[in-house]
Every structure is written in C-alpha cells, then in structure tokens.
Amino acid sequence: MECENILLVQAEFDGELDAAEALRAAQHRQTCAACRDAYAQLSATHALLRESAPRHQAPESLRRAIRAGLNVTRDAATATPPPRTLRRWWRDSASFGLGAALAASIALFAINPAQQSILDQVVASHVRALQPGHLEDVISTDQHTVKPWFDGRIDFAPPVKDLAAKQFPLLGGRLDYLNDRPVAALIYGSDKHLINLYVWPGSGEPLPKTAARNGYNTVHWSENGMDFWAVSDLEAAKLNAFVRDWRAAG
Amino acid sequence: MSAEFEAVVLPHLDAAYNLARYLTRNPTDVEDVVQEAVLRAVTYFGSFRGANPRAWLLQIVRNTAYASRALVRGAVTVGLPGEETGAPTAPELIDHGDNPEMALRKHEDHARLARLLAALPVELRETLVLREIEELSYKEIAEITQAPIGTVMSRLWRARRLLAAAVQAEEGR
Numbered sequence: 001m002e003c004e005n006i007l008l009v010q011a012e013f014d015g016e017l018d019a020a021e022a023l024r025a026a027q028h029r030q031t032c033a034a035c036r037d038a039y040a041q042l043s044a045t046h047a048l049l050r051e052s053a054p055r056h057q058a059p060e061s062l063r064r065a066i067r068a069g070l071n072v073t074r075d076a077a078t079a080t081p082p083p084r085t086l087r088r089w090w091r092d093s094a095s096f097g098l099g100a101a102l103a104a105s106i107a108l109f110a111i112n113p114a115q116q117s118i119l120d121q122v123v124a125s126h127v128r129a130l131q132p133g134h135l136e137d138v139i140s141t142d143q144h145t146v147k148p149w150f151d152g153r154i155d156f157a158p159p160v161k162d163l164a165a166k167q168f169p170l171l172g173g174r175l176d177y178l179n180d181r182p183v184a185a186l187i188y189g190s191d192k193h194l195i196n197l198y199v200w201p202g203s204g205e206p207l208p209k210t211a212a213r214n215g216y217n218t219v220h221w222s223e224n225g226m227d228f229w230a231v232s233d234l235e236a237a238k239l240n241a242f243v244r245d246w247r248a249a250g
Numbered sequence: 251m252s253a254e255f256e257a258v259v260l261p262h263l264d265a266a267y268n269l270a271r272y273l274t275r276n277p278t279d280v281e282d283v284v285q286e287a288v289l290r291a292v293t294y295f296g297s298f299r300g301a302n303p304r305a306w307l308l309q310i311v312r313n314t315a316y317a318s319r320a321l322v323r324g325a326v327t328v329g330l331p332g333e334e335t336g337a338p339t340a341p342e343l344i345d346h347g348d349n350p351e352m353a354l355r356k357h358e359d360h361a362r363l364a365r366l367l368a369a370l371p372v373e374l375r376e377t378l379v380l381r382e383i384e385e386l387s388y389k390e391i392a393e394i395t396q397a398p399i400g401t402v403m404s405r406l407w408r409a410r411r412l413l414a415a416a417v418q419a420e421e422g423r
Contacts, residue, residue, distance in 0.1 A: 041410075065285065
C-alpha cells in the first residue's frame with residue numbers, strides 16, 4: 001500500500017527539502033512502514049542507476065563537427081590525448097551537475113573589482129582545463145609525487161593534501177597562468193565531478209567567499225600566505241564541504 | 251560571440267548527447283539531434299540571459315528530439331526483438347583495469363538497464379535520466395520538460411517504481 005506522503009519522502013531522498021521539512025519527512029518514516037520500504041527502494045534504484053546506467057559521452061567526431069561548424073579553432077586536435085581514466089574524468093565532469101539553480105540562490109559576498117577579474121580568469125581556466133589534453137601535467141594520486149613536481153617550476157611550494165578519505169581524491173597537478181603569474185593548480189575528484197584548486201602566494205582574507213559564474217561555483221580564501229581559489233561544477237554546498245575538509249586536513 | 255558560446259554552452263555537450271541518446275533511437279539520429287540543437291542554441295544564444303546554460307541547452311535538445319521522428323516513445327514503440335535501443339557500445343564502457351569477465355558483466359548490466367530504461371514511457375524516462383544521471387534539481391527538470399514541479403515529482407516516482415518492478419521481474423525469472 002502506498003502512503004500519501006510518498007512524494008514528500010521522495011523529495012527528502014532527493015535532497016529537495018529544507019531542514020524543517022526534511023525533519024518532518026524523516027519523522028514520518030519512523031512511523032510509516034510503507035515509506036520506510038519506499039525509501040529503501042529509492043536507495044536501491046539510485047545505486048543501480050549510478051552503477052549501471054549508461055552515461056553517454058559525445059563522440060570526438062561530433063565535438064569536432066560542432067566546433068568546425070562554430071568556426072572555432074582549438075588546439076585540441078593536435079594535443080596528445082591524456083590517459084583513458086583521466087580522460088573519462090574530465091568528460092564526466094563536463095557532463096555533470098553545475099547546480100546553477102543553487103548557485104543562483106547563494107548569497108554573493110562582496111567580491112571587489114580586482115577579485116571579479118580573477119574570478120573570470122579562474123573560471124575560464126577551469127573550463128579550459130576540461131578540454132582534452134589540458135587537465136593535468138602530473139598525474140598522481142600521491143601528494144608526495146605531486147608536491148615535488150612543482151619544485152623548480154614555480155617559485156613557491158604549494159600545499160598539497162590528499163582528501164581521498166573525505167571523498168575528494170587528489171588526481172594530479174598542473175601549472176597554470178593566472179593573475180599575471182604562474183600558479184599551481186591541484187585537481188581533485190568528487191564522485192563524477194572535478195575540482196580545480198588554484199594556489200599562489202598572496203594575503204587576502206581567511207574568510208571564504210563564494211561566487212558563481214556561468215554555472216560554475218567558486219570559493220576563495222587565503223591562509224598561510226597563499227591565496228586559494230576552488231572552482232567546480234559541484235553544487236555550492238558540496239564545494240564548501242570540500243574547502244572545509246581541505247582546510248581542516250593536516 | 252562564438253568564443254563566448256563555446257565557453258558557456260559547449261561544456262554541456264556531453265549532457266546534451268547523453269539526454270539525446272536516451273530519447274532517440276540510434277547513434278546516427280542522436281548526432282543529428284544534438285547538431286540540430288546546437289545550431290538552434292547558437293541562433294538563440296544572443297537572447298539567452300539565464301544563469302543556467304546546461305538546463306537551457308538540455309531544454310533545446312529535448313524539444314529537438316521531440317520534433318524528430320527518431321524519438322523513442324517507450325512502452326509501445328520499443329522492445330521489439332533485435333532492436334538497437336541505444337545500448338552502449340563495448341569500447342565506450344569497458345574499463346581497461348577490469349578483467350574480461352568483469353568487463354563483460356559490466357557491459358551486460360549496462361545493456362540490460364539501457365533496455366529497461368528505453369521501455370519506460372518517454373516522459374517518465376526523461377525525468378528519471380535528468381534526476382538520476384544528470385543530477386538536476388526538480389526545478390531544473392520542470393524547466394527542461396516544461397511541466398509543473400508536482401508533475402515532475404509524480405513522474406519521477408512512477409518512473410522509479412516502474413523501473414524497480416521491471417528489474418525485479420527480470421531477476422525473478
């Protein structure tokens with residue numbers, strides 16, 4: 001027998017409720033066996049789809065045809081393709097959530113004009129990094145490989161942390177050029193999404209500021225003489241969790 | 251303008267392709283639908299003011315697919331013997347880290363789920379794909395499918411229930 005509250009329970013499952021409503025739904029499940037079963041079924045179906053539903057990626061030929069149609073010349077055609085697994089990372093990430101509805105609703109803390117320009121550059125760099133062959137220069141999930149790689153390539157030592165235990169595995173690093181200087185870009189994964197964390201010496205405010213641009217979310221903060229910009233198509237709450245975990249990690 | 255279009259819209263090409271693939275019959279039709287949709291998107295991009303280019307592009311893809319004769323309506327029109335319903339091709343899915351048996355089983359799981367999804371009525375299938383695969387919010391799905399949020403919620407529930415029942419029926423046989 002189906003309970004009349006089933007859509008409420010489903011909305012709770014989908015994370016569509018505010019805290020008060022979610023509490024109400026969770027309390028309802030404690031007293032309603034049908035909704036408890038339904039919730040378990042929702043989890044099982046979700047897991048099955050996550051594991052086995054085909055996620056189709058646009059073939060390279062289609063991508064090329066569209067680019068050609070747009071009359072856009074890109075260096076992607078001549079770039080060496082990165083290894084398979086990482087190529088899938090950026091492809092998946094290009095196709096997955098940008099949470100722009102959420103992004104549009106989060107409060108934009110006051111970002112000054114200089115930061116606006118950096119915000120544009122950071123988001124553009126993140127998008128560029130998602131193009132074939134542009135994501136990573138050093139591919140390693142080992143922070144002790146990634147950190148020394150930057151030695152001699154830039155004039156500072158970026159802090160490299162692995163957050164695999166927190167569901168944000170380190171995927172690699174890259175040299176980038178932002179704000180008129182070479183910067184370190186650390187690449188993290190989160191489920192099917194990618195996070196670029198840009199680091200360079202600077203001294204801004206330690207309090208994280210969030211902003212959204214073209215559907216990408218960003219968080220900016222400073223600590224220990226470094227400026228940090230995290231960019232991703234992750235929803236804002238998840239990206240904030242990444243920043244919190246990253247700052248808390250030793 | 252084309253540089254801006256490329257930066258704003260093209261990152262969502264995989265999402266566009268994925269949705270088109272779930273809505274239309276075979277890979278050739280899918281590419282036609284996506285190309286046509288991108289062409290329309292270029293045309294309308296000048297008037298695009300929204301904050302959500304992905305939902306915007308997916309809405310165009312969906313409308314284009316619905317206008318195409320290749321639309322898979324589900325339930326009645328699919329499930330014919332031997333019909334290719336958009337099951338993934340092997341090289342696309344096989345992870346080279348897997349041993350051959352694992353890879354084969356994965357491939358079979360993918361093919362089976364693709365078949366069961368294709369059998370869902372199209373309005374349930376698109377809602378489910380947008381939620382579970384594209385991870386969109388109810389509000390975004392409502393925009394893309396041009397349906398009220400309440401309708402999105404009940405379609406989603408029906409889609410999930412039907413799929414779970416179909417999976418159980420197959421496993422019990």
